[in-house]
Amino acid sequence: MMPQNSANSVNAPAIPNGSGAAAILAAGIGLFALAALAVAADKSALVKKGLIFYTPTGALSGVTTVAILFWIGVWIVLEMRWRNKTVAVGRISAAAFILLGLSLLLTFPPIVDLF
Numbered sequence: 001m002m003p004q005n006s007a008n009s010v011n012a013p014a015i016p017n018g019s020g021a022a023a024i025l026a027a028g029i030g031l032f033a034l035a036a037l038a039v040a041a042d043k044s045a046l047v048k049k050g051l052i053f054y055t056p057t058g059a060l061s062g063v064t065t066v067a068i069l070f071w072i073g074v075w076i077v078l079e080m081r082w083r084n085k086t087v088a089v090g091r092i093s094a095a096a097f098i099l100l101g102l103s104l105l106l107t108f109p110p111i112v113d114l115f
Contacts, residue, residue, distance in 0.1 A: 018082025021092045026078055028096030030071025035106035037063045043115055 041048045041059040051062025105111045 014086045016084050016086055017089055018085040018087050019079055021087045021089050022075060022078035022082045024089070024096045025092045026071055026075035028099035029074050030067060031103040032099040032106075033070045034063065034067035035103035037067055039106050039112055039115060042112065 037047075037051070041051050041063050048059045051059040051066065053065055054061040
């Protein structure tokens with residue numbers, strides 16, 4: 001007979017994992033936002049002009065700044081919603097990795113030239 005450990009007990013309460021899941025998904029969304037903004041700045045003169053925050057770097061300054069602010073904003077919203085919840089981390093991680101893959105695709109010129 002094995003002694004039952006309360007951590008392995010079936011009746012043990014689930015530890016909330018929402019905060020970690022929020023960080024993972026926000027990272028994927030932030031990466032995709034960065035790639036999408038980079039493509040938009042490359043393809044649209046209006047967007048490019050609007051994203052020039054620091055002239056020597058061109059639109060890159062605005063692309064990265066807006067993407068970081070978007071990432072932090074999404075992270076805050078998801079954190080507030082999921083803080084004390086247990087969520088499906090597997091699905092959330094899969095979605096984040098899909099967004100990572102799409103972001104990488106959007107950095108390759110042959111893919112970007114399709115738009």
